[in-house]
Amino acid sequence: MRFLVLGWVLFTLLFGCDQVKKKPVLEEVSLVGSAKLDVPDSLSKWRLFKDPLHNLEPESGVVPYDINSPLFSDYALKARFIKILAGATATYHPTEVFDFPLGTILIKNFYYQSDLSVSHSKRRVIETRLLISEKQGWNALTYVWNDEQTEATLEIAGKTVPVSWKDENGVLQNVNYSVPNLVQCKSCHERSSTMSLIGPSARQLNKQYGYSDNLMNQLEHWEELGILAALPPVDSIPKMAQWDNPGSGTLDSRARGWLEINCAHCHRAEGPAKNTGLYLLASEKDKYRLGINKPPVAAGRGSGGLKYGIVPGEPNESILVHRIESLDPGVMMPEVGRKLVHQEGVALIREWIAQMQPVSGN
Amino acid sequence: MGMKTTSPFFLLIIILFGCAKPGVEELGSDWKSIEHDLQSQLILAGDSATVELPSGHFMFTKSLSVDGNKHLIIKGQGIDKTILSFEMQEEGAEGLKIANGVSITIENFTIENAKGDNIKVTDTDGITFRNIKSQWTGQPREENGAYAFYPVLSKNVLVENCIAIGASDAGIYVGQSDSVIIRNNEAYYNVAGIESENSKWVEIYGNYTHDNTGGILVFDLPGLTQFGHTTRVFDNRIEQNNLRNFAPEGNVVATVPPGTGVMLLATRNVDIFSNNIQDNRTLGIAIASYDLVEAMATTEESQLNENIEKSKMDQGYNPYPTDIFIHENTYYNSYWFPTMENDFGLLFLVKFPMSTPDIIWDGIESPNGFDLCIREEEVEFASLDAANEFENLNRDMAPFQCEGTSIPNLF
Numbered sequence: 001m002r003f004l005v006l007g008w009v010l011f012t013l014l015f016g017c018d019q020v021k022k023k024p025v026l027e028e029v030s031l032v033g034s035a036k037l038d039v040p041d042s043l044s045k046w047r048l049f050k051d052p053l054h055n056l057e058p059e060s061g062v063v064p065y066d067i068n069s070p071l072f073s074d075y076a077l078k079a080r081f082i083k084i085l086a087g088a089t090a091t092y093h094p095t096e097v098f099d100f101p102l103g104t105i106l107i108k109n110f111y112y113q114s115d116l117s118v119s120h121s122k123r124r125v126i127e128t129r130l131l132i133s134e135k136q137g138w139n140a141l142t143y144v145w146n147d148e149q150t151e152a153t154l155e156i157a158g159k160t161v162p163v164s165w166k167d168e169n170g171v172l173q174n175v176n177y178s179v180p181n182l183v184q185c186k187s188c189h190e191r192s193s194t195m196s197l198i199g200p201s202a203r204q205l206n207k208q209y210g211y212s213d214n215l216m217n218q219l220e221h222w223e224e225l226g227i228l229a230a231l232p233p234v235d236s237i238p239k240m241a242q243w244d245n246p247g248s249g250t251l252d253s254r255a256r257g258w259l260e261i262n263c264a265h266c267h268r269a270e271g272p273a274k275n276t277g278l279y280l281l282a283s284e285k286d287k288y289r290l291g292i293n294k295p296p297v298a299a300g301r302g303s304g305g306l307k308y309g310i311v312p313g314e315p316n317e318s319i320l321v322h323r324i325e326s327l328d329p330g331v332m333m334p335e336v337g338r339k340l341v342h343q344e345g346v347a348l349i350r351e352w353i354a355q356m357q358p359v360s361g362n
Numbered sequence: 363m364g365m366k367t368t369s370p371f372f373l374l375i376i377i378l379f380g381c382a383k384p385g386v387e388e389l390g391s392d393w394k395s396i397e398h399d400l401q402s403q404l405i406l407a408g409d410s411a412t413v414e415l416p417s418g419h420f421m422f423t424k425s426l427s428v429d430g431n432k433h434l435i436i437k438g439q440g441i442d443k444t445i446l447s448f449e450m451q452e453e454g455a456e457g458l459k460i461a462n463g464v465s466i467t468i469e470n471f472t473i474e475n476a477k478g479d480n481i482k483v484t485d486t487d488g489i490t491f492r493n494i495k496s497q498w499t500g501q502p503r504e505e506n507g508a509y510a511f512y513p514v515l516s517k518n519v520l521v522e523n524c525i526a527i528g529a530s531d532a533g534i535y536v537g538q539s540d541s542v543i544i545r546n547n548e549a550y551y552n553v554a555g556i557e558s559e560n561s562k563w564v565e566i567y568g569n570y571t572h573d574n575t576g577g578i579l580v581f582d583l584p585g586l587t588q589f590g591h592t593t594r595v596f597d598n599r600i601e602q603n604n605l606r607n608f609a610p611e612g613n614v615v616a617t618v619p620p621g622t623g624v625m626l627l628a629t630r631n632v633d634i635f636s637n638n639i640q641d642n643r644t645l646g647i648a649i650a651s652y653d654l655v656e657a658m659a660t661t662e663e664s665q666l667n668e669n670i671e672k673s674k675m676d677q678g679y680n681p682y683p684t685d686i687f688i689h690e691n692t693y694y695n696s697y698w699f700p701t702m703e704n705d706f707g708l709l710f711l712v713k714f715p716m717s718t719p720d721i722i723w724d725g726i727e728s729p730n731g732f733d734l735c736i737r738e739e740e741v742e743f744a745s746l747d748a749a750n751e752f753e754n755l756n757r758d759m760a761p762f763q764c765e766g767t768s769i770p771n772l773f
Contacts, residue, residue: 029394
């Protein structure tokens with residue numbers, strides 16, 4: 001009897017107080033009256049890529065491109081293309097994204113290689129996002145690929161896709177990759193309340209690209225194709241540092257570049273996070289607005305008990321680091337678009353803050 | 363006495379007290395998902411539409427987003443009929459997020475347990491929250507989201523007949539907004555019951571705020587898109603706001619002492635009248651400058667000075683409150699002692715033994731003067747002289763006994 005009681009006590013202590021949350025299995029219920037969007041319901045109907053679709057071999061007039069410092073999207077790789085209607089041209093701008101003509105389509109394919117530790121592995125495309133320049137402004141559409149990789153279909157409300165791959169060290173990685181819903185597109189692509197582009201600026205596009213027949217500067221190639229006007233001499237065009245390439249810029253410029261592409265689409269004066277007073281464009285010169293010794297405004301528990309956005313020399317005391325390291329939906333930054341921590345990006349920001357000298361005023 | 367009699371007792375005690383919390387938290391079996399269909403409907407709704415939420419308990423794993431709609435109504439079947447839970451949220455910081463809308467009405471449902479804010483509405487002209495309960499269930503705790511109701515950067519905001527429970531910052535929070543009515547709501551178990559921040563033309567009336575850390579706050583902070591002014595706070599019941607402060611450090615509300623009725627921070631043109639301010643153990647109404655909050659939130663002296671300098675450099679920001687009229691409120695405090703969980707509580711305990719003041723000014727005066735009028739019968743006042751280590755702390759209300767300017771109805 002004594003042992004029985006003792007056993008019971010032990011059992012209760014060991015297992016009784018485990019905070020196990022039992023997740024209920026949710027029954028999906030349909031609502032009546034769901035409408036449809038009047039746009040092509042599959043990617044192939046856009047005729048942007050040749051058959052078979054999964055080779056992503058562009059049709060004529062569809063031009064591949066790349067940018068210097070891309071947004072982190074759970075280690076997904078991206079294949080970008082642009083289609084500008086024949087006879088139309090984009091106009092160069094030194095600081096902002098270019099002015100693209102009506103009918104322009106920007107195409108971004110998100111994919112994973114099954115094994116990054118070998119040179120050739122199988123590619124799995126997860127989703128293809130289109131930004132289309134229409135009379136009312138830019139319109140965003142998302143197509144999710146089927147398991148057979150033969151077609152992608154329109155997705156309005158977003159979707160979660162489990163993905164596995166081996167990283168550069170051969171270590172298996174998993175993520176519940178999240179395809180955004182159409183409103184979430186705007187949560188990044190918003191400036192002054194309207195849908196806007198983020199990537200295709202001179203600073204981002206100013207780089208070499210390996211076309212099928214030659215290697216050349218993308219902007220010069222676009223000019224050659226007749227789709228870009230008013231291009232100044234290439235050596236006078238600004239260039240954004242590549243966050244992961246120390247040869248491309250100083251630590252400061254690479255960190256600021258990473259912050260700009262990962263944060264400043266919201267954290268700028270015209271962006272949806274303007275209410276925070278935290279502005280992270282690489283061109284921001286005000287240290288307080290950049291977060292240095294700035295208390296949070298509406299961070300709630302996002303502050304993690306820390307007092308300032310950035311504390312020079314103290315990455316562990318900086319709310320910014322706390323939030324880019326978090327995976328808690330109520331804390332993490334950016335709020336959407338990632339389920340994993342961008343380890344290399346965080347390391348860069350930590351290094352940048354660690355070497356900052358304490359400042360006095362601005 | 364053998365084991366036969368003691369062991370059942372032993373077991374009973376273990377069963378009763380062995381676990382402070384239940385071992386397995388059941389979420390219940392009647393939760394259903396309408397996530398995909400509802401999100402699709404909200405995206406495709408377009409203008410002049412009504413989206414009906416059915417009766418039932420619905421669980422969500424992602425934020426619900428609404429953007430760019432005009433004249434949209436989102437309508438449940440009632441507070442006890444339509445329950446939206448974000449307990450299992452894996453994505454997005456808010457429960458429901460509405461952006462860039464015109465004339466939006468949301469009503470008649472309960473929303474709970476989002477990982478961040480329960481309902482955030484931003485950049486919207488015309489937003490009505492009506493008959494909504496927004497809550498975090500369980501004990502009030504730091505892990506709860508910041509705001510239950512969070513209209514920000516919006517115009518023509520109406521929050522009425524709503525209930526806000528358990529927010530780790532403010533139950534009903536209006537930020538950087540213009541033309542706001544917060545009326546006939548109930549807020550409890552929040553750090554701040556109701557907070558208006560950097561907002562202008564605001565009326566807060568007919569509300570019942572109780573059992574928060576602070577009942578009603580009107581704040582102005584530096585470095586934001588706009589500054590606030592002109593707020594009327596009247597006909598509210600502000601009672602028993604004595605909850606411990608569970609706001610995460612770093613947030614300005616973390617400095618509010620438990621037992622605060624009303625607190626004004628660095629704001630101007632405020633009319634506070636006809637409220638019942640009762641049993642808030644530490645103070646009835648506090649009037650503070652941003653200097654004071656910074657001093658409370660900052661440990662390093664150099665940092666403090668730098669931030670004060672910064673706030674002064676922010677053009678248009680005034681770190682000092684002014685143009686305040688307090689009249690015809692009812693004060694009653696049955697507590698003998700203020701809170702001991704906060705430096706100010708401890709200060710009051712020493713300086714005002716057994717009689718905590720009803721109205722407190724930090725005594726940090728703007729170079730441009732300080733304009734406060736108090737017209738109350740039987741009220742205890744204190745000026746802290748906080749800038750000079752409380753050297754000239756006094757209870758002389760005479761300089762502030764005057765007839766102030768009432769703000770006429772705003773709407």
